[in-house]
Amino acid sequence: MSQVDIEHLIITAKDGKQLSGIASTIPDPLGLVCLVHGFGEHIGRYSHVMSTLNESGFNAYGMDLRGHGKSEGLKGHAPSLLCLLDDIEEFLKMVRSEQLYLPLFLFGHSMGGNLVLNFILRDRSKELTGFIASSPWLKLAFKPPIWKEKLGRAMANILPKFRQPNGLKSMHLSKDPEVSRNYDLDPLVNFKISARLFVAITEGAEYVMEKSTTIKTPGYVLHGQSDALIDHSVTIQLAQSNTEFLTFKLWEGVYHEPHNDLEQSQVIHAWIDWMKALLK
Numbered sequence: 001m002s003q004v005d006i007e008h009l010i011i012t013a014k015d016g017k018q019l020s021g022i023a024s025t026i027p028d029p030l031g032l033v034c035l036v037h038g039f040g041e042h043i044g045r046y047s048h049v050m051s052t053l054n055e056s057g058f059n060a061y062g063m064d065l066r067g068h069g070k071s072e073g074l075k076g077h078a079p080s081l082l083c084l085l086d087d088i089e090e091f092l093k094m095v096r097s098e099q100l101y102l103p104l105f106l107f108g109h110s111m112g113g114n115l116v117l118n119f120i121l122r123d124r125s126k127e128l129t130g131f132i133a134s135s136p137w138l139k140l141a142f143k144p145p146i147w148k149e150k151l152g153r154a155m156a157n158i159l160p161k162f163r164q165p166n167g168l169k170s171m172h173l174s175k176d177p178e179v180s181r182n183y184d185l186d187p188l189v190n191f192k193i194s195a196r197l198f199v200a201i202t203e204g205a206e207y208v209m210e211k212s213t214t215i216k217t218p219g220y221v222l223h224g225q226s227d228a229l230i231d232h233s234v235t236i237q238l239a240q241s242n243t244e245f246l247t248f249k250l251w252e253g254v255y256h257e258p259h260n261d262l263e264q265s266q267v268i269h270a271w272i273d274w275m276k277a278l279l280k
Contacts, residue, residue, distance in 0.1 A: 002026040004054050011063055011094055013087050020070035021063040021091065024050040030279060031103035031129065034095055035062040036088060038110030038257075039137070039201075040076065040166060042069025042188045049259050049268055056272045059099070063091045065112075067197070069188045077161050077194035081204045084115055089124050096127065103129040105275055109259070110230060111137045114201055117208045117238075120217050130218040130278050132271045135256055138205040138238060139231040142167075160196035172228040174260045175253075209234070212241040220247045220274045224254030224261065247274060 009021030022043060033053050037043050043062035050060035066073035066087055078084050088106075096104065104127055108116030113136025120131055168191065170180035183189055221239050223232040232250065239248035249270060251258055258267040 002028070002054075004051075009061075009063070009094065011087070011091050013066065013083075013090055015083070017066055017072045017087075019063055019066060019072070019087060019091070021061065021094075022050075023059070023061050023095075024054055025059040026054050026057070029059040029099075029102060030057040031105060031275065032059045032061065032095060032099060033105045033107055033275075034088075034092055035060065036106070036108040036112035036115055037062070037065065037068070038112050038135075039193065039197075040068070040168065040190045041183075042186075044069065044188065045183075045186075046259070048264075052265075052268050053272065056269075056276075058105075058272070058275070059102075061091075061095045063087075067194075068190065074161055074163075074194070075190040076163055076166070076192045076197065078197050078200065079160065080196070081115075081118060081200040084200075085119050085122065085124060088115060088119055092125055092127075103279055105130050105132065107132040107134070107271075108136070109134040110256070111201055113137060114204050114208065117212075117215075118204045120215055120219070121208060121211045128217055130220070130275060132275075133219060133221045133235075134258060134271075135223050135227055135230050135232075136208075136221070136235060136238070137201060137230050138208060139234040141228055141231045160194060162195045163192040164195070165191055166193045168229065172255060173257045174255050175262050176260065179257070179260045209238065209241075212238050215242050215245050218245055218247075218278055220249070220271045222249045222251065222258060222267065222271065224251045224256060224258050226253050227256045229256040 007023040011019040053060040064071040113133035170183040223235040
């Protein structure tokens with residue numbers, strides 16, 4: 001493989017927040033891939049995905065969303081969905097300014113998948129060649145207690161920064177117990193979500209399902225059939241609503257984080273092969 005250059009980035013959001021990013025680049029890439037992580041985690045958990053992209057001929061870029069990882073902002077909170085989409089737009093602008101003419105792909109996992117789908121639907125970047133949505137958060141696979149849901153929705157307008165435990169159990173991320181162990185011990189992982197962010201993501205999911213037939217950018221959508229956190233049946237509905245532009249893969253026996261499960265190599269290479277086929 002070509003020599004890899006790792007560089008830390010600072011992305012300045014429209015409201016002045018400093019967002020932490022990373023670039024993992026090689027000479028003469030085929031294209032650029034920007035990664036958006038899921039709720040509560042950070043881009044450092046995607047280093048093996050970025051390495052695989054480099055090995056496959058792509059430059060890889062990642063950013064910690066506001067309120068996540070090393071980025072500024074109250075942990076587990078964002079003022080709105082549009083604010084997060086603005087942050088992704090600033091991130092893509094920075095990446096694009098470095099290399100103007102290469103194909104550009106956007107990858108998002110879980111909450112990141114929700115954000116990527118909203119980004120596409122709200123026509124934020126006509127420059128994207130394609131996108132990848134991994135286990136997109138469109139509907140929880142479990143029902144939170146009614147009181148918790150009602151409290152969250154009430155607080156979203158009264159006390160938007162009010163935070164509750166997100167209820168995520170790390171054993172549902174992957175069949176590999178090392179993944180769960182590392183997640184629980186990771187000082188950059190956050191286990192609380194604000195009322196405003198929860199409502200924003202829920203509304204974003206509803207918007208995606210309402211508008212899915214209008215997607216006109218090629219997308220690769222994947223989900224693990226054994227995901228106990230996000231409902232894979234809704235992802236199937238999404239894919240079936242727009243077969244012209246969406247390619248779908250359901251991974252049997254795979255948990256919530258396909259890129260971290262025991263099948264991770266096959267999973268990551270499957271969407272990389274899809275990108276390469278698109279470029280041909």
